[in-house]
Each structure stands twice: as structure tokens, then as C-alpha cells.
Amino acid sequence: MNQLIFILKGNIVFTPKPDQFVVYDNSYLISCNGIVTQISQTLPDEYKNYEVSDYENKLIIPGFVDLHTHASQFNQRGLGLDLQLLDWLNEYTFKEESRFHDPSYAISVYEAFAEEVIRQGTTRVVIFATIHKESCRLLIEILTRKGIGAYVGKVNMDCNCPESLQEDTDQSLKDTEELIRTWGDNPLVRPIITPRFAPTSSKKLLAGLGKLAEKYKLPVQSHLSENENEIAWVARLFPEQREYHRVYEHYQLFGQTPTLMAHCVHVTDKCVSGIRENGVIAVHCPDSNLNLASGIMPVRKLLDADVQVGLGTDIGAGHSLSMVQALVKAIQVSKVSNDPACGKPLTLAEAFYMATKGGGQFFGKVGSFEPGFACDALVVDPCIAPGAAFTSLEKLQQFVYTGSSENIISRYCNGKKIKISQ
Template sequence: MKEFALKGDIVFTSSMEEFSVHSSAYLVVEHGTVAGIYDVLPEKYKDLVVYDKGNALILPGFVDLHTHAPQFNQIGCGMDDELLSWLSEYTFPEERRFEDPDYARELYGAFVDTLAVCGTTRSVLFATIHKHGCELLVELLKNKGLSAYVGKVNMDTNAPDFLTEDTEQSLRDTEALIEHWKGGALVKPIITPRFAPTSTRRLLKGLGDIALKYRLPVQSHLSENRGEIAWIAELFPEHDAYYKVYEHYHLFGDTPTLMAHCVHLTDEEIAHLAKVDVMPVHCPDSNLNLTSGLMPARRMLNQGVRIGLGSDVGAGHAIFMPQVIVRAIQVSKMYAMQHPKDKALTLPEAFYMATKGGGQFFGKVGSFEPGYAADMLVIKTPSYKDRLSVVERLQYFIYHGDTSDISERYVAGKRIDSCEAYL
């Protein structure tokens, strides 16, 4: 269907400051993008098909800028550990299982179905080192109709034998997948060194060269944990800051770049992030679960840094982005108690990060301004909530809602089939 309208209570954030609210209005979709929002449909749309959703909320789909598809089966495991022991005790043995195509298909299938059920219409994903598993994940996302960047993980040192790649083979596999995927409209490749400690200099150089050759975006992890930062200083003594390891190899801002966590950055490092427009991805659940720290989101916003949100499954335990929004706000409140100058995040700010803010990585995504991708969720709230305002019902959904409140999901104007959740 090329043109249609959804009618309901439309809410989105065109800026971080406040919600844009259009009560009982029409959201017109043409060729997969938003054509406009109208209180009364103009004459030119008199024959338009309208789906009246009553007083359901119509929101942009959620954008998860950092999560690990193969860690879906370890949610909740090992949460008494910190990052480095958690990786070796839980994550690496689990990622090894993705050598097995049957396991990869089963787990990635459950993960992709759950993304859809949660209303996460766009995501940026880490897979594993395994080429075949990466191909399966892309196929499942395409079949579901979801949009994503998928990264084949690269690691060639400081990891167990079963996850340590031959450097040249790792680069060849990465390039082969890019050649295979690069024409995709909704699912695309992203360069994904796991993090600097599991990368040789040769691997980082090779990945930077590939990123430049194909003009591909980059994702990795930065300054998540103090032990990790100390390890970087030992491994790469030629660089006096963690980010410089990536930057030296063209993996930090030469192409669009996401860096998960960024918990322990100095003011100078934050200023540099803003200058080269690298986006930190705030993963509050993960940072709490692995005792990594409180990300100084307000300090970054004040310096002009753009921030997205990530569920970071399986260090994060909630794949449902409204929960990540709530935790980002709660963490910022704890941070503000220790640093009174840095005010806590508001709900419009955190909602923006999970929609238009993160959506910028995909282009015109995450808002309902004209020309934006028609990624839409229809949210039904209980009838006893009808006396609340539109924004109050949104607040209820974000803080207390769950996937059963989402009755419809659309990506670029196309409805996602209903599917089973594995929550």
C-alpha cells in the first residue's frame, strides 16, 4: 500500500526540549515516509485509506544503537561480575555456540522476533566472529522487515582460542560480507572491532582501511570500565588516551561512528567526541549491572555531544527500549545528586535519544516531521487511563507499559507481521 493515514494521538520529539503532540490527528504516509500530520485531512487526501486507531498513541519506532544479538540467551547471567571476568566466564563461551548454524538460527530467530515485538524498528547490532551466523542474522532481519546495521565482530588477540581469528581471514570475511550486503536498503553492514584490547594493530589498520574504502560506519566500545582503561594503557602505550587507539586507525569519526558506554571520559575527551561528532551510546542497564559507572550524559549534552541509547543485551537485561529510557533518566538523577550542576535528563530528552537522536544514525528516522521514515508504533493504553492527557498516557507507557500495549508496528510504512515474544 503506497498511501494511507493512521489516525490517533500522535506524539514524537522533533527536538529534545518537549513532546510534539497532535491529538486525534491524521499521520499521512506516502511511499514509506511521513507526508504530514493534519487535524483535518486536506482535500487532496479525500480518497485516502484511513485506519482510525481511536485514542491509541502513535509513536515513532524505537532505535537501539547498541546491542549484542548473540548475547540474547545470557540475559541475567553473571551479573555479579564486572566487565572483563563477565566476558571470559559468560560471554565468550556463549558466543562460541554460534559456530553451530542450528543454534545461531534458533537464537537469532528468537532475538529478531523479540526486537519486533518490543517495537525496536531500528537497531545497531554486534553479531559474533562467525561469518555464517552473520549471514543468518541478516536474513532473519530482512525477513522480519526490521532495519539494522549488522556488524561481524572482529577479534584476533587476548581472547580464548575458539574466538581468536586469524587476522587476514578476519579481514577477508569482513570484506566478503560487505560485498554481499552493501546494496541492502534496510539492513546494512557496519565495521565492528569488538574493542581495542581484542584487536592487534594489524587488525585495526585493516578494518580502518575497509571502513574508508567502502565509506562504512564503525561501532565499538570505549571507556566502559576502569580495569579496561588501565589495560588499554598497557597494550597501547603509544597512545595517551583510549580513543586515540581507534582514531589512529581511522575508526573514530572518519566515517559515522558509535562508541558504546563512554562512562569514564575526561572533559578533553568529551570535547574531542563533540568535535569529531562520534556518538556515544548510553547503555545504563549494562553500566549498572556490571558496576561500570554512571555515564555523565548531561555533561556530554552541554558540550554538544549527540547521544543515543542502547539496551546492550546481555550486559543489559532489558531489550524493551522504554525501560532503557527510564534507566537513563534514573541514572542521570543519581549522577545529579553527586554533581548538582549536571541536571537530570527529562523524559522528552531520553525519549528523543531513543527515537530521533539515535535515528539520526540511519538518516531521517525517529521523528514524524515530513520526509522522515514512517516507522510507527500504535500503543493502546487501558481505558481507565482515558482521563489522562496524551502525554500522561505516554508517561504511563514508558514507565509501566510492556510489549502487550503495542498493537501495531511499521518500518518505512510497511507493517511488521505479528510475532511471538521471547521475554
Template structure:
């Protein structure tokens, strides 16, 4: 099936600049972008054209790090630091998902909000509860979204009602990963919450599970200095926090490590060597006073990077907000530490991370290329209309900048995933 779309197409196939193609006609066949033409090709002249007028068409957003059970927690307790916030807000909230009826009420709201904000692909944390995390996967599938979902693992340093035995935690993840085989759009991801909440035995077993089932991994890394020191005390035989994940077989090309603010040069080198992806979560890091990832430095070192909302430490699921926050915190870091020669990240670099960069993770997992309007890529798109009069004479790129900084979900008029309008 071929569909034609006419509009102003903006994307970032490379991070150095926005590519703007105005008044283009996109040829989409069986959910894939074929080409962008200046006019309707003769062979398609009999087909209707969906004319989007002077509005913008951009790749849909991808969220590479988000906690579904914390959806109702957005904004709560953000005067606290990470560990206190977990103890007083996050863990009590996650405990409620032992109730499957509660999960059935909350998770469809989370999926609907992802859709509303234009995040049509995501990598999602559930809780330790097998049944409720399966309900989460089903809610995302029903919403028509693409996602990786992980059942969280914790066998120590957690509240009693969330702490599993090592055997049960591993078995639950094994069962969860196999149960998701029947879904079309949602796949499993191995999910140790973070090193302090897992024994070395559990971490090593999860590393084996990831390799045996050929599954990706997600976790947290060096979000705060106190957390990194705690890991050093818990696992003194490993050379660093990053080395501990590597020692357990959990660090590689299919690994997503969120935050990663406090890494030594040796750890950065190991990340590059293992081709793991670090996921920047600017909103969460500022809200919990964790710090600021030296994103520009990592980019210049050749680290693979992604971007996440990290709801609920992040206070919004809108990835266009994360794009702007990425630019803003990089400027703050340059101001606050001028002696370190940090560089500010450009808007195009941040937008690239939220689309093409994050999309590369899905591409590596065999879901086809996505994240830009390139031949053969999945046609994942948002139709953005800022409602400005023609007399304003504002360029398409300036309108996009305005949307990223001052727009909201009301300006997203259509959401298209793999050629299908949701």
C-alpha cells in the first residue's frame, strides 16, 4: 500500500544540523519511507495526497529510559536526593503494583500519555511484579506503540515487599521474557534495577539470561557520587561501577546505562570498547540534584548516547522537553565549570539523540531502521502545527524551534508509526 504525504519535512540524519525540505511529497509504502519528491511522481498520480499544508513533519520521538510505575509520581518528592526519593516515594508507589487491578487502571494511562506526547517508541521499566509487568506490556501493545519492557530485578537493599529471592527474581525474568514472545510490538529487555539492589549472583545470572535469549539490557550507572561509592563498597573486587556490569556480562552493544554522570576516563574507555549506550536524563538529574552528565565530552570521545525522560524523577513524558533540557544543562555545565572546557550541545545534536540516535537502538535490535526520513526507514512521524498565520512568515525550522521550546502536545496534530496513524 502506498500513501503520499505533502508538507515541510525536518529531520536530523546527522547530528550537526537540521535538514529542512519544504513542500515535499513523501512516498510511503507498507509503512516505510521510500523517497521525498518535489511533486507527485507520475506513477502515483491517481493516488490521493494527504496535504499537511505549511505545518512541519518531524520524526516521532523515542524515549530510551522511562519508569512506567512512576507515571503518577511525576513531580512528587523532587526536593529529595536519589536514595531518599526512592525510599519515601518510589518504592511505596511501586509496591502498589502487586495489585493487578491497580496495574490495569494505571498502565493504560501511561501508554496513552506516551502516545499523546509523541513518544511512539520507548524502553520501559516495570516493577518486580511479573503479572503487573505483563499487563504493562499488553497496555503498550494495545496502544499500538513499539516498546521494550523489563521486569525489574531486586534481591537486596530494597523494601521487604519489593525484595525477591535471587532464585525467584531470576525465574520471574526468565518467564517474563518468554511470555512476551506472543506480542507483536513489545519485546523484553533484561532489567536489573541497579547494582546496589542486586547480588552478584543475580547479576551474573541475568548476564547469562541476556546472552542465552539474545536480549538487550537496561540499568542505571553512576547517577550520584554516593551511589557510586556504595557500589565500590558492595563490590570491592571490581575496578569500578562500570567494570562491575562488565564483570557480570551485562555491558555490551545491546546495553543501555542511564545517567552515567560520574565516570572516570577508564570507565569511559570501557564503555566505548564495549559499545554500550549511555542514556542522558537531564530533567531527572537536575530534579534530584544528582549532577549534570558531561554530554559534550562523551560525544567527543565517541560514546554512543541516547536520551530519556526518566519519569518519574523526570517530570514530563514529553521528549521535546528533554531535547531542550539537554541543551540547557550543557550550557550550565560550561558556565559552572569553565576550567573543564565543557562544550554546549547544539539543538540539532539534542534533537538527533531523541530521534535518530535513540532509533539506532531499535535498529540494532532488528526492528528496522527508524529516526529520520531516509529511504527504507520506518515512517514514524509527527505532524506539528503551531497555528501561526501565514502573515507571520516564520520559516519551518524556526517553527520547529518554537515548538521544542514553547509548544506542547496540543500542537501535535497527527502521530504516525510505521505508516499507520495512531
């Protein structure tokens, strides 16, 4: 088999560790068949005959990884954000998601969503779709065609929701398994088990989803401890489990296979221990938590407990698909929280790590330029003012805080260029 050699040249910056930026100025990033093999300051002789994409003084950084967002809520960004979670779901989200029974509407929204994901420099994304099997299939096809790495979840809910979205339990499980069988071997975009959250899931549905996750060795995603009213609702519905996280744990949906739990705002010590012991990844979604007045994830408490934390944009409660905005907001809220549990603020290196390698670990070796990692990369022109003498790390800092998607001039996933519509 012919080896596909791919070489980028520029100022390479990434975070192999949470507290450490590594910079290779004027260097070559070399990959074979989409996998990084080495970084070299001079081009090795064996690669002299291969084409080099020379980006000169521009930055080369890992592609961003968004661990939690709702593609079906793309059109409702910015709407209803004076409300809190449960009212917001009923007044806006459930009405919007009901429209996805129409494949033509799903195509229009999902095409626009995917283009914005690309534009913002996200090369890997974990997505909630809706309950609709056909629309979910269309989303998988669109992402695959565009070259975005993703997990896509057909949402499951069979109670405590509007009639237009309430599934028959057996049919919900059947539709989910059909999608798994069809798309489970797709190397780029794969299914993920997705109970919306415990309150809209019967015990039979949760048990069935846990069995599917185990049968097909599939990852799981859901929501955990986002809003105080939500937590109280879960306690009424599942009194035998005593704590929110134990509901998922009881039904084999909490670390038995790789698991993402979004929000984790109001977490007890027992919950934090459960997250850590089960190897669950907590996904920090600062925009949506602020917009819906849910609270602030105690990130430092989770990190100090050896919990892995990633970042998510969580549209439409979040109002932007920009992972740069998400990582900046994560830093900012960590600086203003009055909760002692929040501890010392996040550093830029820590937040950047969460948005790249930290989140990328859910996909395997993703989010870094160490040998053996997928060559997911962004080329960034920070457009520094003439005469400014900034280091590469300072250019990255300025891009993160003052740049936009317009500064991203090229995007790659697995060493393949992702095209963006103009």
C-alpha cells in the first residue's frame, strides 16, 4: 500500500500536557497516512521529494474538539436565554426539535451547522441530533462528506416530553440499533448512545440503551447536574438511586463504555468521586451555563480530583460554535467565581489543552502533534500589527483573545484538507 505523506511547515504550537505549551518555530510537521510521525526543524532527506505546504510565519495548532453540542438547535441560538433550563426546553427547544421529522428541514439546518463547525476550526465534534432516525442519518452523511470527525447521537426520550417528541420505547431502541448497524463501522463519523437526560427516559429505555452500549461497545453521552430544578426532578423520578449520577451508573451508562457528561455544575463530593472512579469525562459548557443561569462548573475541583474535563459549545443554549470563545469563557468564569470549590483560575495552557488534547482523547490519539496522533491541524494567521515583535506563543495568545474564524486559513482532519464554502 502506498503511504500518503503530508507535510506542513510553520510555527507549531500545542499542549502535550495541561500546563505546558510546546513551540517549534519554523519547523516541519510530518505525517504518514494521516498520523503524525515527527516534527523536525530541518526536512529529513527521505522527505525531500514530497510536497511541503509552507505556511511561513503562520501558526500551526491542533484542530479544536467540541465534546458537547446540539446540531438541531443551530437555528435557535440566542433565543429564549432569559429563561432557565426547563422552561427554555419547553418554550423553545422541544418545539424546534419537533421540526426535524421533515428531512428537508433537517438537511438545511445540518448543512449550515456543519459549515459553521468547519469555519470555527473544529475538526472533531460530539453531537446530539434529535429522536428522528432519518434526520440523524442525514447528519451523519453530511459530516462524513465534509470530512469532519464526529460522534452523532440519535436522541432517545420516551416520557416527560411533548407528544411530538415522545417515542415508543421499543421503537426508540430499534431505531437506535438500526443506525448503529448501518454506521458503526464508519471510520470518521460514528454513533453514540444518547439518552437526552434522565428525566425524559423511562427505566426500560435506560436499561435498553445500557445494553446497546455494552453489546456494540459504543460510547455514551448525556447531561448531568446542570440545573438545580433538574436535579430535584431527577430525585423525584428516581428516589431509589439517591444521586443523579447513580441513575446513569445503575443502567450501565456511566463509564462502562467511554462516557461524556455535559455540565456537572452542581456536583457533590460523591458525584465527583463517581465521575473519577468510572473514568467519565466531564464537559464544561460555560456559555450555556451562563446564558441559562445554571451556575459555573467547579473545574478546579474536578481537575484536582483527577477528573478529565473537556469543553463544549452546547448550542443553542450556547450562542456560538467557536471553541476559542468556549476556552476563553472557561478561563474568565474561573476567575470570577465566588465558590471556594472553584479554586485557582484556569490558565490558557489548561483551557487550550481541554479544547484540543483533553477533549481529543475521547476520539483516541487526537488533539496533539506528538508522534502517533491524528494530524488534525489549523493554520492560523494572527494578523499581528506591523512592527510587533511577538513570539509564536504571544501570537497564539492574541489570536485566542482577539482573533476570529477569519484568522483560520486552513483546516485539516486526519491529514486531509477540509474545504469551507465561501
